Amino acid sequence: MPGYSGTKEQYTKRLRRIEGQVRGIARMVDEDVYCIDVLTQISAVTKALQAVGIGLVEDHLGHCVVDAARSSHEEGQAKVTEAAEAIARLVRS
Amino acid sequence: MPGYSGTKEQYTKRLRRIEGQVRGIARMVDEDVYCIDVLTQISAVTKALQAVGIGLVEDHLGHCVVDAARSSHEEGQAKVTEAAEAIARLVRS
Amino acid sequence: MPGYSGTKEQYTKRLRRIEGQVRGIARMVDEDVYCIDVLTQISAVTKALQAVGIGLVEDHLGHCVVDAARSSHEEGQAKVTEAAEAIARLVRS
C-alpha cells in the first residue's frame, strides 16, 4: 500500500477540485477573460497542486521511508535517496 | 480582447491536456500507485501550468502593457504595477 | 541608466543584508546548527532574493519596457521578449 492510503479519499477529492479549476481556467481563456485574472487563477491552482505534493511527501516519509528505515539501515538509505530526488523535482517545479 | 487572443486555441488545448493530466493523477491515487510516481507526475503538471502562466505573461506584456504604454505613460505605469503583482504571485507559487 | 536607478541604494542595501544572511548560514553550518534551522534560514534568504528579483522586474517593465514601447511598437516587442525570458528564469528558479 502507498504511504497516502490512509488519506486517499482526501487526495482524490482535492485532485478532482483541482481538475475542475483547470477546466475553469480553460473556460476563462475561451471566454476571453482578462489575462491578469487568468494568471491569478493559474497561481492559485499551482499552489493547490504543490500542496497536494507536499502532503504526499509527508505521507511517503512517514510510512514508506520510516518503515524502510525500521526494516534496515540500507533500505532506509535507498528510500531517502529516492525521496530526495522527488523533493528536488518538487522544489524546482 | 485579452493579450492572448491570437494564440487562444493553443492555450485552451494545453489547458485541456493539463486537465487530463490532473484527472490522471487522481486516478493514480485511486489505484494506489507508488507515492514517488504520483509526485513525479505532480511536478510535471505544475511545470506545465507554470509554462502556460509564463506564456500568458509574455502575451499580456506584448499586447496590453505595450498598448497602454503607447497610449500614455500613466496608463503604461498602471498596467506595469498590475502585471508585476501577477508576476510576483507566479514566482511565489 | 537601468530601470532600477531611482531606487538603486535600496537594492544595494537589501543585497548587502542578504549577503550577510548567506554568511550567517555558512556560520550556522560551521557551528553544526541543527539541519532544520539551517533550512528555515535558506528558505528565508531564497524568498528575500526572489523579492529583489520581483522588484527589479517591476522597475525594468516600468522604465525600460514602457520607454521602448513609447519609442516604437517594435522596440517594445523586443524588450518584452527579453523580459519574458528573464521572468521565466525567475519563475523556474
Next chain:
Amino acid sequence: MPGYSGTKEQYTKRLRRIEGQVRGIARMVDEDVYCIDVLTQISAVTKALQAVGIGLVEDHLGHCVVDAARSSHEEGQAKVTEAAEAIARLVRS
C-alpha cells in the same frame, strides 16, 4: 551532530561561493548593470541556494530521520512532521 556533518566543508564552501555571488550582484547594481543581466544572476544564485537546501534535506532525512525511525516509530514520526514542514517552506520559497 547534524545530518550534514560528513559533508560540512562542501556546504560551507558552496555557501561562501553564494555569498560572493550575492556580493557580485550588489556590485552589478552599484555599477548600473542592465536589469536583465542582474536578474539572470539573481535566478542563478536562487537556484544555487535551493540546491544547498535540497542537499541538506537529503542529509537530514538520511541521518536524523532514519536514526529517529530506527530508535522508535514515534520518534520517526515526529522527525517526519518537522522535516515535512521544512520541505514545505522550501517548495514555497
